[in-house]
Amino acid sequence: MHLILFFIFAGFCLAGAVNLLLQSHPITSALSLIVVMTSLAVLYLMLGAEFLAIAQIIVYAGAIMVLFTFVVMLLNAGREARTMGSRVARTVGFPAVVAILAVIATVILQAQGLGAARLSDGLTDVKGQTNLEQLGAVLFTKLLLPFEVTSVLILIAILGAVVLASHEGSVEQGTGNRDQGSERTGEE
Amino acid sequence: MSAFLQQDVPLSWYLLLSAVLFSLGVVGFLIKRNLITVFMSIELMLNGVNLSFVTFAQQWHAVKGQIFVFFVMMVAAAEAAVGLAIIIAVFRARATLDVDRIDRMKL
Amino acid sequence: MTILQFILWSVLKVAVVTVVFLLAVAYTVLLERKLVGRIQNRWGPTRVGPFGLLQPLVDGAKSFLKEDIIPTGVYRPLYLIAPIIALGCALISIGVVPFGTPEVGPGGYVKHGELNFFQISDINIGLLVILGITSIGVYGIALAGWSSNNKYSLLGALRSSAQLVSYELALGLSLVGVVLRAGSLNLRVIVEQQATQGMLTWNIFGGMQFIAFFIYLTAAYAETNRSPFDLPEAESELTGGYHTEYSSMKFAMFFMAEYANMITVGCVATLLFLGGWTSPFGDLIPSFENVFVDAGLSLFWFVLKVFSFLFLYVWVRGTLPRFRYDQLMNFGWRWLMPLAILNIVATSALLAYR
Numbered sequence: 001m002h003l004i005l006f007f008i009f010a011g012f013c014l015a016g017a018v019n020l021l022l023q024s025h026p027i028t029s030a031l032s033l034i035v036v037m038t039s040l041a042v043l044y045l046m047l048g049a050e051f052l053a054i055a056q057i058i059v060y061a062g063a064i065m066v067l068f069t070f071v072v073m074l075l076n077a078g079r080e081a082r083t084m085g086s087r088v089a090r091t092v093g094f095p096a097v098v099a100i101l102a103v104i105a106t107v108i109l110q111a112q113g114l115g116a117a118r119l120s121d122g123l124t125d126v127k128g129q130t131n132l133e134q135l136g137a138v139l140f141t142k143l144l145l146p147f148e149v150t151s152v153l154i155l156i157a158i159l160g161a162v163v164l165a166s167h168e169g170s171v172e173q174g175t176g177n178r179d180q181g182s183e184r185t186g187e188e
Numbered sequence: 189m190s191a192f193l194q195q196d197v198p199l200s201w202y203l204l205l206s207a208v209l210f211s212l213g214v215v216g217f218l219i220k221r222n223l224i225t226v227f228m229s230i231e232l233m234l235n236g237v238n239l240s241f242v243t244f245a246q247q248w249h250a251v252k253g254q255i256f257v258f259f260v261m262m263v264a265a266a267e268a269a270v271g272l273a274i275i276i277a278v279f280r281a282r283a284t285l286d287v288d289r290i291d292r293m294k295l
Numbered sequence: 296m297t298i299l300q301f302i303l304w305s306v307l308k309v310a311v312v313t314v315v316f317l318l319a320v321a322y323t324v325l326l327e328r329k330l331v332g333r334i335q336n337r338w339g340p341t342r343v344g345p346f347g348l349l350q351p352l353v354d355g356a357k358s359f360l361k362e363d364i365i366p367t368g369v370y371r372p373l374y375l376i377a378p379i380i381a382l383g384c385a386l387i388s389i390g391v392v393p394f395g396t397p398e399v400g401p402g403g404y405v406k407h408g409e410l411n412f413f414q415i416s417d418i419n420i421g422l423l424v425i426l427g428i429t430s431i432g433v434y435g436i437a438l439a440g441w442s443s444n445n446k447y448s449l450l451g452a453l454r455s456s457a458q459l460v461s462y463e464l465a466l467g468l469s470l471v472g473v474v475l476r477a478g479s480l481n482l483r484v485i486v487e488q489q490a491t492q493g494m495l496t497w498n499i500f501g502g503m504q505f506i507a508f509f510i511y512l513t514a515a516y517a518e519t520n521r522s523p524f525d526l527p528e529a530e531s532e533l534t535g536g537y538h539t540e541y542s543s544m545k546f547a548m549f550f551m552a553e554y555a556n557m558i559t560v561g562c563v564a565t566l567l568f569l570g571g572w573t574s575p576f577g578d579l580i581p582s583f584e585n586v587f588v589d590a591g592l593s594l595f596w597f598v599l600k601v602f603s604f605l606f607l608y609v610w611v612r613g614t615l616p617r618f619r620y621d622q623l624m625n626f627g628w629r630w631l632m633p634l635a636i637l638n639i640v641a642t643s644a645l646l647a648y649r
Contacts, residue, residue, distance in 0.1 A: 001298060006197045010205050017212040017232060026224045027373070027441075033228050034434075036209070040235055047202070047246045049254050054423040056238075059261050062430025064231065064268045066437070066460065071272045072224055073441045073449070075279050093218030101211040108203045116196035117246055130419050132480060134251040135258070143255060150262045157266035164273035 002117065005046060012039035026072045030065060037061045047117055051132050202243040209236030223275055223285045227268075234264050308415045309390070316389055320554045321351035327554075327609045334613035361543035366444065369540065373442035378541065378548035381435030385555035388428045391421040392562045393483050395572045395593035399586050413572075413594070414483065421482040422474065425563055426467055429518060433459050435552065436527075440537035451536025454620060455520060455527030461627040462517035462524075468635035469510035472642040473498050473567045486571030494575035499568040503645065507638050508568045510631055512607075515560040517627065519553060522612040526620050561604030565597060572597040 016036035020029045037060045044053040129137070139147055213236060216229030238257045245253025275285070282290050325347065329339030340347035365374070395413035398404055411417050418424060433456050440452015476498065477485040489497050498504040517524040527536045538549045565571055572593035574580065583589060618626065 002197050003195050006201065010201075013205065013209060014212075017209055020225070020228065020232065021212065021216050021220070026222050026228075027370075029225050029228055031373075033232060036232065037235060040239060043202070043205075043239060044242050046197075047242050049242050049245065049257070050418070050420055051423075052242060052254050052257055054420050054427050055258065055261060057427040058423065058430050059265055060231075060235070062427060062433070063460070064265055066430075066433055066456070067268060067272055068224065068228060069434070069437055070453070070456065071275060073437070073453070075224075075276070075285065089219045093215060097211045097215045097218070100214065101207060104207040104211070105204060108200050108207060111200065111203075114199040114203075114247060116198045117202070117243075130479075131251075131254075132419060135254060138251055138255055139258070146259065150259060154262065154266050157269050161269040161273040164270070165276045 002046060006043070009039040009042045009046075012036075013043070027069070030068050030072055033068075034061050034065050037065065049131065051135055199243050199247055203240055206236045206240035206243065209233075209239065212236075221287050223278070223287055223290070226287060227271055227275065231264065231268065234260060304410075305415065308411075312389060312415060313386065316386065316555065316558070317551070319558055320551050321355065323554045323558060323605055324354065324550075325350050326605060327612070330606070330609040331613045334610070355547075358544055358547035363544065364542045366540055368444040370442040370444070373438045374540075375545075377435050377439035377442060378545045378552075379435075380438065381432060381552040382548040382555070384428050384432040384435065385552040385559065388425045388559045389555075389562070390415040391418055391424050391482060392559070392566065393417075393486065393571065394597050395590055397483055399590040404586060412590070417481070417483060420480045422470060422480045422485070422563075422567075425559070426463070426470075429459075429466070429556075430463060432552075432556070435549075436537050439541070439549070443537070443540040445540055448537050448539050451527045451539070455537055458517055458520075458524065458527065458620075458623060458627070461624060462514045462631070465510055465627060465631035465635050466514040466518060468632065468639060469507040469514060470567060471635075471639045472504050472507045473502070475639070475642050475646060476502050476504070482566050482571075486566055486573065489570045490573035490577070494570070494577065496577075497568065497570040497575075503642070504568060504638075506634065507642075508564070510635050510638065511564060511568070514627075514631060515564070516608070516611065517623070519556040519560060521553070521557065521608060523615040523617050524623055526617055526623065557605065557608055558601065561601040561608070562597075564604055565600040569600050571600075 013036050016032040016034075016039065019032035020036070023029045023032065037056060041053040041056040041061070044050075044056060210233050213229045213231075213233030216232060217226055220226050220229060238260055241253045241257045241260070245251065245257075278290060279285060284290065325340065328350075329347065332339035340350045343350045343353050365371075391414070393411075393414035397411060397413065397417075400410040400412050405412075436459070437452050437456045440448045440450075440455070443449070473485060474480055477488040479485065479488075489502065495501045499508045516522075520527060538546055541549060574592065574596050583592075
């Protein structure tokens, strides 16, 4: 059962990732990435991380990818064109990545003591707590400082995004118009 | 056949899938010419790494692996927000999203 | 229970719940038309059956038989997928909602968790699943508006998506108070934690979550794009918003998705704030020892509470005027979200004090 589910959802992951590379329109790449993220959420569920699975769907597939989809829709980015730069990148990039993948795969396949995962093998056996309780117990006691710092980080990101995406020239233009308007009424 | 299907999945298969996703993300980062698609390849790389963290958390029956994934997700969300704001600002300045044409700091 | 038995049992539950849910959606449309008619001092539909009760059947037949127009400039793959995403997400959330007591089964009383008769799946994170599916539902609207190749659709879709994403925050934060009191995200555990003394310990009264209740209701009205937050689909302002270019069955799917979301919101509100399937009298009425009466009574209370929420939805739709878009965003970000955070702080302080 676990094997069938793994093949199905790993297949979806790989198909989505390859589709991301093959598509020329960014909106279809974005949708393929959503497929990858949702299948990853199911894989997390099979590995016993139920809170992470639903956090993956809420945060990644439900918020970050919505942001990507908005930006693609707003900027109306069209299809890609083939340029000289892209040909150079293809000839150099592919062999380099294949080399990286070969190195990592060798390390993984030679590792010992990895074991196997079964569907009923959540982390729930540990001390009889659910996965959520275990996460909460560590996150709010031992790792409280990183948790609070992450919330400050997200606040900084919100402020940065608002400042970066706002219209920068409009403030000066507004005061300039106001001056011209008051001059005209002053003359009359 | 059913004995084959009743097998457990070795954790190295999950790690291999994570490595393949990561390398597909690197390929996307190198060969795609649209700025948004390059950014999406970065997110793909982050997801591949998350999968390997969760696999190791299952191997050692430790919840700290999952907490690291939690933090990676939060940082990725913050980074996506700021990165997309930068992309919008770049689009406003250059009117193009082609990586080959946004290669100079001078306007 | 072997895997095959489990799969068959789940498929049976899914089939029954889907049929009942779709019938409920169809009759909610009729309920709205009749209630809005009564609020406006006229009868609703009365011609088609006794009191107009066969009207949904005729509406369904009409949707099937209307001409399916697909404009030429649309981006076809997304145009066809968008209503599927919208309706699919609306129907999936009902899978974690428990309708009745978990102690009954087809053969008599069972222990907890052995056989979920009234719930399709008993997940430890059931509440987050509903929030997650709501987040995915935004795609249906955004993709519909963009792929329609129409200025008004795009504007309506962008406005609607921004509204949904903003009010998702207030929605999620308002539920944290309930989760703090229950100590679990499991919907069955949340209901059972409330049921100790009948109406007095429901989360809205004894649990002091009435502010969270009102925040949740307001955010849910905005999430389902219903009045007074229905600017994105207001016919007089945006020619129909994101579903302008859809006709016949695809439009009917968006329509059904909206009402299905309404029913899901009602279900979640009864589970979290009103005590789910437990009776408001609690221990005052001695429990009957009969399996059928227990099951039927729990189902009856649940349906009664969800019906009262649907009634409230239609009542608010018929009474209040629409928000303007900037008023809407202002309200969501500057009023509801800080209020929800204050509720979390107050609830944590109360729990720590005890």
